[in-house]
Amino acid sequence: DEPNSNLDAEGEAALTVAIQGVRARGGIAIxxxxxxxALASLDQVLVMANGRIQAIGPKNEILNKITRPAGVPLKVVSGLEETAS
Structure with a gap:
């Protein structure tokens, strides 16, 4: 998280392409x-606040309904795509 927090738009785009490549080969990106x-190309998210899981599910659904206490940083762990067995 900290290394990618200072990426410029070009660096973030390159990282997104790399993640998409992993997923295209059947991999899971976290x-x-x-x-x-940073979550634009991902399907599932797990949201944590105060060290606890607050929500998990489809990215758009979760990010639209998430709440958190004022001043608590939001950590989003994404890329938990379900794959067919």
Whole structure:
């Protein structure tokens, strides 16, 4: 998370392409991010606040309904895509 928090738009785009490549080959990418823009290409998110899981599910659904106490940083672990067995 900290290494990618200072990426510029070009660096973030390159990281997104790399993650998409992993997923295209059947891999699972786990991304820890503070910025929702880092989640653009991902399907599932797990949201943590105060060290506890607050929500898990489809990215758009979860990010639209999430709440958190004022001043508590939001940690989003994303890329928990369910794969067919």
């Amino acid at each position: 991304v820890v991010a503070h910025r929702p823009s």
